[in-house]
Amino acid sequence: MAQGNRRTIIKNAITIGAVLAAIQIGIVAYYKSTSKKVPIRQAINERVDAMKDLPAPMREMRRIQLALNDYKMNNGGKIPADLKQLIPTYFDSVPNDPSTGKPFEYRVEGTRYLLGNAATKERGAAAGSGANKRGEGGVDLGTVTEEEKKMLLASLDQNAPVEKFNYDPSQKKDPFRPFDVAPDVQISGDKPPLQRYNVEQFKMTAVLESEGQPSAMIEDPSGHGYSVKKGTKVGQRDGEVIDIMADRVVVLETEVDFTGEKRTRTIDILMKGPG
Numbered sequence: 001m002a003q004g005n006r007r008t009i010i011k012n013a014i015t016i017g018a019v020l021a022a023i024q025i026g027i028v029a030y031y032k033s034t035s036k037k038v039p040i041r042q043a044i045n046e047r048v049d050a051m052k053d054l055p056a057p058m059r060e061m062r063r064i065q066l067a068l069n070d071y072k073m074n075n076g077g078k079i080p081a082d083l084k085q086l087i088p089t090y091f092d093s094v095p096n097d098p099s100t101g102k103p104f105e106y107r108v109e110g111t112r113y114l115l116g117n118a119a120t121k122e123r124g125a126a127a128g129s130g131a132n133k134r135g136e137g138g139v140d141l142g143t144v145t146e147e148e149k150k151m152l153l154a155s156l157d158q159n160a161p162v163e164k165f166n167y168d169p170s171q172k173k174d175p176f177r178p179f180d181v182a183p184d185v186q187i188s189g190d191k192p193p194l195q196r197y198n199v200e201q202f203k204m205t206a207v208l209e210s211e212g213q214p215s216a217m218i219e220d221p222s223g224h225g226y227s228v229k230k231g232t233k234v235g236q237r238d239g240e241v242i243d244i245m246a247d248r249v250v251v252l253e254t255e256v257d258f259t260g261e262k263r264t265r266t267i268d269i270l271m272k273g274p275g
Contacts (some may be wrong), residue, residue: 040070041090056098061116064095064104067111073257076265079113084104185239192233194226199235199251203272207246214244218269239267247271 048063049260060113064083067090072079080086083106094103097116107114197220205225206217215229228234232241234251249269257263 001101041067042260044070044090050242057116060095060098060104064106064115067091068090070258073263079108079111081108193220193224194228194232195236195238197221197236199237199239199267199269200254202249202269204247204249204269205272207244216244216249218249220267234269235267241264 044063044066048059048066051059051062051161054062064086067086068079070087070090083091083104087093096102097104104116105114201221202218204216205219208215208217208227213229215227217225218228218234219225228241228244228249230241230244233239234241234249235253237253237255239251239253241249241253248271251267252264254262254264255269
């Protein structure tokens with residue numbers, strides 16, 4: 001029974017995540033087709049308001065979810081602890097749930113958020129397994145893997161009803177890894193070994209000293225080790241080592257978000273633990 005519930009949860013999360021991805025693609029198109037940039041709030045509102053087939057509560061939830069996704073992009077993958085943190089960039093006040101007339105319930109658990117009924121249900125749920133406690137919509141909608149994202153977008157017809165979308169997550173990678181909204185990267189076998197993996201997949205194994213300059217050893221997922229120093233390119237998005245510390249290597253990545261603006265972020269390659 002628990003396994004069946006988990007499959008349902010994963011399917012619901014991926015389906016809703018696909019809808020959000022499609023909406024954001026539409027926002028990208030809107031930005032590209034407009035000579036004058038508009039505020040992100042206006043872009044989201046115009047896109048969501050056009051979804052007349054969705055009930056009012058669902059439209060408001062979509063509006064909040066897109067705002068949360070944009071907030072995560074602009075804050076190093078972190079989600080706000082409270083919806084008030086979306087004010088005033090995305091809203092003048094916390095949106096009300098049309099079904100209750102009160103502000104939407106919102107709750108953060110680790111790297112996922114719960115919105116609306118999911119937050120209310122889990123707040124009052126009795127202790128039990130995670131799979132049994134999570135109701136529909138209770139999974140972080142930003143937790144779809146890059147591989148699944150590409151498959152979803154390839155299969156999704158933006159104008160089709162959600163019910164027509166069907167995706168089998170079996171034998172795929174963990175669907176609860178953080179969703180990456182950066183542009184897809186084409187993996188090439190011609191790239192140097194250090195640029196064939198995501199930065200997050202490397203582990204630091206040692207700190208070295210070479211000609212007075214700090215360097216470090218990092219290890220890829222297959223166990224191969226490499227020496228890096230400041231300026232070394234690491235990762236599939238041309239990340240660059242900018243600092244080497246006793247317990248981590250700091251890599252700077254530059255990427256273009258869905259508004260067309262360049263943003264930078266730092267990623268830590270942490271020292272590998274024992275064992």
